[in-house]
Amino acid sequence: MRTSIATVSLSGSLTEKLTAASRAGFDGVEIFENDLLASPLGPEEIRARCADLGLRVDLYQPMRDIEAVPAPEFARNLRRARHKFELMRRLGADTVLVCSSVSPLAEDDDALAAEQLSRLADLAQDHGIRVAYEALAWGRHVSTYEHAWHIVETADHPALGTCLDSFHILSRGGDPKGIEDIPGEKIFFLQLADAPLLAMDVLQWSRHYRCFPGQGGFDVAGLVRHVLRTGYDGPLSLEVFNDVFRQAEAGPTAVDARRSLLLLQETVGLAALPAPVVPTGVAFAELVTPDAEPVTAVLGALGFARTARHRGKPVDLWQRGEARVLVNTAGAARKDGTRLAAIGLESPDPAAAARRAEALLAPVLPRRRAPGDTPLDAVAAPDGTELFLCATDRPGLPSWRADFETVESAQDTADGFRVDHLALTQPWHHFDEATLFHRSVLGLRPQQSVDVADPYGLLRSRAVTNADGSVRIALTVGAAPTDDRVHAQHLALATDDVVTAARRFREAGGSLLPIPANYYDDLAARHDLTDAELETYRDLGILYDQDAHGAFRHCYTRTVGRVFFELLQRDGGYRGYGAPNAPVRLAAQHTGRGLTGG
Structure with a gap:
């Protein structure tokens, strides 16, 4: 299934956002209007840039406060829409997002909303564009997906469908099972976001605390299953408003976003990834230090003994009971002091664990090994900590301890360290x-x-x-x-x-x-x-x-x-x-x- 991400989810210029999305492996993007307005590139240049990056412009968004308004206001809305549809044609986008109105001018009149959305869809169809109508959780009169679908169904226009957004549905405690009553071909777009479970105004919750699926407390996978049962075959698209993401580098955020969709696709049965290999213990913790004396003094007082030394590197193994600490004095900057740089995780199948990590876009770390060194797979966690996938003295698997020469025996402590x-x-x-x-x-x-x-x-x-x-x-x-x-x-x-x-x-x-x-x-x-x-x-x-x-x-x-x-x-x-x-x-x-x- 195709994957997409809204440019509002990433930081930087529009060009930086598009590049990050492409490098992370997304198939398409939703272009947020503010990103286009602030770009020095014209619509044709953005279209060409997306094509060069292998991205499709899946959605242009948003159009606001369109429906259920007095006739003079709606005439102005149609004029605005005509300009936007022409821009979309130049941009190469064929679907526009229309949010349910929050305007004080909007009337609580479903028939009027359906009639005006049908007229908007007439105009969109003339430009080769589809209109995806979405219920904002804080919409003035339309705030649930069921209500939005009722209006779309009443309008009964081929160029008018609905957009489903997991945040707007789940933040209000909505039951997504009713999605299955919507024909899949009338679901024009699916936007996904998770969020921590907070008790606060839903608009502020939406604007500042959304996160990628799997990072919050919503059952996004359950919602997607209901959508898939309708026959929906459009993209899975991420639309995340988050203050932290907007200040982070676009590249890593895009990779994080893509990882979330890979896990989601695996969960709902759309993707087959290498199975998880859960670690079974901690083989070692590695401390990197410019000066070994302060940390080894603490280890010695804790009852650790220096039991081995790496054959080719300035790395010592300190051990007490089942606890092992590597002290590495190679390449540490004095300004950083002593830090926890790596963790060895016991794995029942290190090679399979590494394949899983690579499939989920985890950076696989290259290792400079001397001839005879034990081959170890390692990946980088988001904070830069190196995670070694290893086995300790298990038959049939290379042990990381083979690289160390014994100095003295570990203490046989009875206190279960x-x-x-x-x-x-x-x-x-x-x-x-x-x-x-x-x-x-x-x-x-x-x-x-x-x-x-x-x-x-x-x-x-x-x-x-x-x-x-x-x-x-x-x-x-x-x-x-x-x-x-x-x-x-x-x-x-x-x-x-x-x-x-x-x-x-x-x-x-x-x-x-x-x-x-x-x-x-x-x-x-x-x-x-x-x-x-x-x-x-x-x-x-x-x-x-x-x-x-x-x-x-x-x-x-x-x-x-x-x-x-x-x-x-x-x-x-x-x-x-x-x-x-x-x-x-x-x-x-x-x-x-x-x-x-x-």
């Missing part, structure tokens, strides 16, 4: 893209998004996990474009006894993040903890939380560069990440910022 989760701070404009990427490419399940108060703003966080929680990645974004440089990444290490682990870390010279005494006074009021427990937590800076499944105890190291470590203990099946404690942790980190190097 393992990677619990990794927290990655996303660039401001990549949060929704990151969620969709990890869901579609890796098959991870997005959890509910949460907002966390920071002393200087608000953070938004969303975890993606596999079914058993052996892979957990927390994606976080701040409220401002520079927040990804302000907020640190972190590596959370699970243990069976966080109190003992914290004490040993401190006894080994490690420095734990101090937590204000006020927190523990409040903790005593909120939870039934003994005085001894409270005193221990206060002494070590351990925070505490409960959910319906169990308890959670956790504490933090000081930050090294852009990275800190979390020690945690999950009891009784606790499923969260200690979100109620995040504001306290963030405030403590702001207070202590600048105390460490690396």
Whole structure:
């Protein structure tokens, strides 16, 4: 099925938008009127540019406040339409979007609306153009797709059909099942957008918070299934109004948009992609640093041992229990400090996982390998983190550890050290893209998004996990474009006894993040903890939380560069990440910022 995108969904000039859409693999575009008006290119030049890029102009939009108006006003509307239809002929567009009127002049008269839309369709037909009538969710008198279809059906004109828009239907809580009563040939166009589930004015919701299918809370796939049952064979087109997307680079946004449609097509049975290969664990986390000493000092205090070194690169493997950390001193800029640059994900079939990633437009990373190095597939996440698809010591599959020479044996710890989760701070404009990427490419399940108060703003966080929680990645974004440089990444290490682990870390010279005494006074009021427990937590800076499944105890190291470590203990099946404690942790980190190097 053909795919299209509205130019309003992308940033930049019209030429930049068209180029981005073409490079991402779209078949066509909806040209938004404001983009054309602001372009230095004439309609014929834009038409030629689209042809050169392999794009069809699927829709010109919008025409507003046309129908159900007094006769003098409608005469002016026809004059305006005549000019637009001539422009569309020069542009090479054969379908125009007409939105249901919001004009105070519009009358609540379906018969008048049908009669005037029929006259508009007469004029459009003379120019070889079709009119797609769409119900705006905030339309003055017509605000549902059922009402818009009733008017189109009453008009009964071959050049008049309806346009269905998933946002306008689903934002009002409409039932899309009734779409199946519309003949497919009378659905002239289908526009798709998702959105987070918000309680706000629908116009503001539409203008600022739409996102690509799979990134919000609407059942867009369910709506598309109903449309397909009508026999509709036009394009699947994205129309997304989003403040963040409009400020991001057009190229990556277009790729994100195309990925969303690929996943949607797979979901509704229109496309066969390589099956998802869900990762089964974390093989390693790789820290890149210009100075290994500060981070290895923290690892040593945490009980990690340097167990191996890469044969040809300045990369050391540090290990404790099942937790493995690579420390890489190659190519790191001092200004960036220590950062979490790569994650090794255990995969039951790395090659198949890579094929899935490539089919969903994930950048496959080239690797410079010395002869004899283990071949590893890697893709780039939207924030630039390298994701290695690998196997660790599994028969029949190359192991990444074959590239390392043993230095000493890993400690045989009895406290169950393992990677619990990794927290990655996303660039401001990549949060929704990151969620969709990890869901579609890796098959991870997005959890509910949460907002966390920071002393200087608000953070938004969303975890993606596999079914058993052996892979957990927390994606976080701040409220401002520079927040990804302000907020640190972190590596959370699970243990069976966080109190003992914290004490040993401190006894080994490690420095734990101090937590204000006020927190523990409040903790005593909120939870039934003994005085001894409270005193221990206060002494070590351990925070505490409960959910319906169990308890959670956790504490933090000081930050090294852009990275800190979390020690945690999950009891009784606790499923969260200690979100109620995040504001306290963030405030403590702001207070202590600048105390460490690396």
